[in-house]
Amino acid sequence: MLTVTPIRAFRDNYIWVLYNDLHAVVVDPGDAMPVEAFLASNNLELAAVLATHHHADHVGGIADLVANRAVPVYGPRREPIPTLTDQVGEGDKVVIHALGLDLIVFDIPGHTAGHIAYYGNGRLFCGDTLFACGCGRLFEGTPVQMTNSLAKLAALPEDTLVYCGHEYTLANIRFARLIEDDSPTLLQREAAESLKRERDEPTLPSTIGLERATNPFLRCRDAAVIAAANRYAGRPLDNPVDVFAALREWKNQS
Numbered sequence: 001m002l003t004v005t006p007i008r009a010f011r012d013n014y015i016w017v018l019y020n021d022l023h024a025v026v027v028d029p030g031d032a033m034p035v036e037a038f039l040a041s042n043n044l045e046l047a048a049v050l051a052t053h054h055h056a057d058h059v060g061g062i063a064d065l066v067a068n069r070a071v072p073v074y075g076p077r078r079e080p081i082p083t084l085t086d087q088v089g090e091g092d093k094v095v096i097h098a099l100g101l102d103l104i105v106f107d108i109p110g111h112t113a114g115h116i117a118y119y120g121n122g123r124l125f126c127g128d129t130l131f132a133c134g135c136g137r138l139f140e141g142t143p144v145q146m147t148n149s150l151a152k153l154a155a156l157p158e159d160t161l162v163y164c165g166h167e168y169t170l171a172n173i174r175f176a177r178l179i180e181d182d183s184p185t186l187l188q189r190e191a192a193e194s195l196k197r198e199r200d201e202p203t204l205p206s207t208i209g210l211e212r213a214t215n216p217f218l219r220c221r222d223a224a225v226i227a228a229a230n231r232y233a234g235r236p237l238d239n240p241v242d243v244f245a246a247l248r249e250w251k252n253q254s
Contacts, residue, residue: 023047023098032061051075052127078114110146111136134172143245158209169203179228
């Protein structure tokens with residue numbers, strides 16, 4: 001049986017660990033120390049490392065993790081990550097036999113130029129592209145790229161579990177309520193996620209279905225979201241990319 005659990009790192013990062021009785025795969029290990037502690041306490045052997053993008057808080061621990069281990073390190077072929085053994089991109093498959101994992105790779109540029117995601121077994125590991133009720137900042141990509149990347153992820157089955165890289169959910173919901181303060185679905189989500197945080201529990205994973213219903217960055221064709229973006233921009237916005245760009249600028253300033 002495969003289990004997925006978060007390891008907390010830094011202020012709000014999640015390093016995701018997929019494991020069975022013997023082996024583990026870690027996703028975006030920005031810090032090696034908590035990963036080593038988890039592996040030791042659960043008597044697990046590291047089978048592979050998956051990286052979604054090159055930012056240090058996602059890859060900074062890889063070198064230490066593999067210093068004395070001969071394990072594959074998968075990551076984006078269009079980004080400078082020197083610890084990679086296997087560079088992957090759109091349509092490639094990552095197979096981890098020790099865990100029965102068969103993952104497909106998506107190119108999802110926007111947050112960074114070569115950002116990727118891993119999808120399989122009903123799970124999506126999307127780094128800093130799609131967040132719970134939000135999306136990543138555009139450090140290297142364009143609104144067109146990010147809009148297309150989010151649309152690619154939103155097209156996955158609605159029961160897909162979404163594992164992203166940070167605990168940003170409540171802040172993202174607060175921003176979403178600036179756009180749709182009277183949304184019953186959004187209010188219900190805020191109440192449920194607030195209870196989790198009060199218990200010091202992660203709000204993740206989310207689901208694609210929940211993101212379609214509440215995440216404004218996936219709803220740039222909805223009338224209420226368009227109207228809010230128009231108000232912020234002070235002019236009519238006539239396509240989803242412009243709506244997205246206005247929302248992202250608004251979120252950056254909020």
